[in-house]
Amino acid sequence: xxxxxxxxxxxxxRSSALKNTMTHQQPIGVxxxxxxxxxxxxxxxxxxxxxxxxYFGDTARVPYGTKSADAVKRFTRESVRLLLGRxxxxxxxxxxxxxxxxxxxxxxxxxxxxxxxxEPGVRxxxxxxxxxxxxxxxxxxxxxxxxxxxxxxxxxxxxxVIPQACPLFVPLVEEGWIDTPVTxxxxxxxxxxxxxxxxxALVLGCTHYPLLKPVIADVVGEKVALVDxxxxxxxxVSRVLAERGIAGxxxxxxxxxxxxxxxxxFGDIATRxxxxxxxxxxxxxxx
Ligand code: DGL
Numbered sequence: 672x673x674x675x676x677x678x679x680x681x682x683x684x685r686s687s688a689l690k691n692t693m694t695h696q697q698p699i700g701v702x703x704x705x706x707x708x709x710x711x712x713x714x715x716x717x718x719x720x721x722x723x724x725x726y727f728g729d730t731a732r733v734p735y736g737t738k739s740a741d742a743v744k745r746f747t748r749e750s751v752r753l754l755l756g757r758x759x760x761x762x763x764x765x766x767x768x769x770x771x772x773x774x775x776x777x778x779x780x781x782x783x784x785x786x787x788x789x790e791p792g793v794r795x796x797x798x799x800x801x802x803x804x805x806x807x808x809x810x811x812x813x814x815x816x817x818x819x820x821x822x823x824x825x826x827x828x829x830x831x832v833i834p835q836a837c838p839l840f841v842p843l844v845e846e847g848w849i850d851t852p853v854t855x856x857x858x859x860x861x862x863x864x865x866x867x868x869x870x871x872a873l874v875l876g877c878t879h880y881p882l883l884k885p886v887i888a889d890v891v892g893e894k895v896a897l898v899d900x901x902x903x904x905x906x907x908v909s910r911v912l913a914e915r916g917i918a919g920x921x922x923x924x925x926x927x928x929x930x931x932x933x934x935x936x937f938g939d940i941a942t943r944x945x946x947x948x949x950x951x952x953x954x955x956x957x958x
Contacts (some may be wrong), residue, residue, distance in 0.1 A: 692778030694917045698927075699750065699908070700754030700762040702747070705845050705881030706763030706940055711788065712926065713945055714905035715763070720918035724926040725757045731932035734841045735768040736810020738879065741774045743812060749957050751781060753929075759783065761918050763908055765902075767792070768810045771818035784911050788847035789892045791907050792874055792900030793822040799896040800872040803830040806865050806895070811836040819876050829943075833868050837861045837877075844879040847936035850886055858883065862890045874898045882944065929953045948949050 699719075701712050705728050712726055729750055733742050746945075747769040751762050761784045764770045764777075770787030777785050794803055807819045814836040823832050839857050848854050865906075867872065872894050875881055881899045888897060912918040930937065930952055941949045 678902060683759065685859065685902065691910075692903045694760045695920045696922075697760035697917075698725045698760050700724075700751075700757065701726045701765050702729075702750050702754060702760030702762060702769070703727075703766040703878055704729050704735040704746075704768070704936055705841070705879070706730075707841070707844065707877060707882070708763075709941055709944055710878050710881040710899070711763060711765035711901045711904050714901040715908060716945070718905040719919070720723070720924050721921050722912075722923040723919070725754060725929060727760055727925055727929045728931070728937070730845075730934045730937065730958065733845060734810065734838075735766065736812045736836075736841055737809065737838055738812065740772045740812065740816070743769055746957075747773050747777070749754050749782075751785070752778065752953065753957060755781070755783065757929075761786065761908070761911065762768070763904065764788065765878050765904070767818075767878060768812040770826045771813045771816035784915060786906050786908055786911055788878060788900045789818050789822065789876075791903035792876060792898065793819060795827065795900055795903040796823055796898045797826050797873045800827075800830070801889055802829050802871045804868065804870045804872075805830055805832050806868065806870040806873040806877050806891075807832060807834045808837050808840075808861070808873065808880065809834070809899070810841065811838050813876050819874060833864065833866050833885050835861060837842055837880075841877065841879050841881060844882050844940075845936070847940055849882055849940075854883065854886055855890070861951055862887070865895070870895055872896045872898050875900075882940075926950070927953065929955055931955060931957045 764787045770789045774787040
């Protein structure tokens with residue numbers, strides 16, 4: 672029997688097999704405006720031990736959530752290209768603001784699969800609510816886009832969805848003010864809207880917000896399920912890798928962090944949050 676997998680002359684199959692072997696070993700790109708995408712990276716590292724990752728945080732231009740849709744689109748396109756330049760086989764847009772402004776348009780613009788966090792977040796919200804009264808918190812950009820509101824209503828037409836933008840949460844997290852009296856005061860102010868709203872699920876519609884979970888949980892109370900899209904996003908990534916036949920074949924578990932500007936607290940928060948040593952952080956210029 673021939674030791675070769677494909678018969679002589681079967682060039683198309685052979686080159687696609689070679690391409691796939693290369694693809695299997697390529698890293699997955701994970702992108703956020705700053706530190707928030709680490710909440711997704713953590714789930715990806717846990718769920719996909721055979722994969723390695725390149726994380727790009729656009730710290731020079733964070734926050735995205737208060738910028739115009741055009742600016743977010745431009746920044747996100749440049750960031751995806753930067754990751755493609757690193758040879759990634761897939762890009763996870765671990766940023767709700769960017770996902771809500773660029774998907775699904777980017778899915779056809781790039782040849783690698785692009786996975787966002789909104790759809791997975793919506794699935795998690797629909798699974799978490801019983802009474803169909805759902806709060807959605809996010810950046811001004813995400814809330815303005817109406818992405819969560821419309822996608823939840825498409826699945827649960829009789830749901831009551833109460834959105835609330837929380838612009839100060841992102842700078843607090845980037846600053847490392849995860850649980851301070853100021854953070855609690857800001858949370859109480861923003862989340863006051865849910866005091867009498869009788870919600871049973873609150874979507875953390877920004878990848879920075881899971882870092883504030885303890886504070887948010889204290890303010891809204893234990894009866895409200897906090898919905899974090901990271902777990903569902905990692906599931907989606909795993910599904911797409913399998914569907915495209917590009918899953919890593921082992922030797923993964925590594926990650927490399929690239930930022931567009933120095934960020935004094937990034938290394939510390941990343942080490943604490945990921946619970947592992949963060950390798951040297953690389954700085955790049957995006958433009
Ligand atoms: N972490 C991001 C999100 O999920 C973006 C925060 C920002 O840059 O404003 O929306």
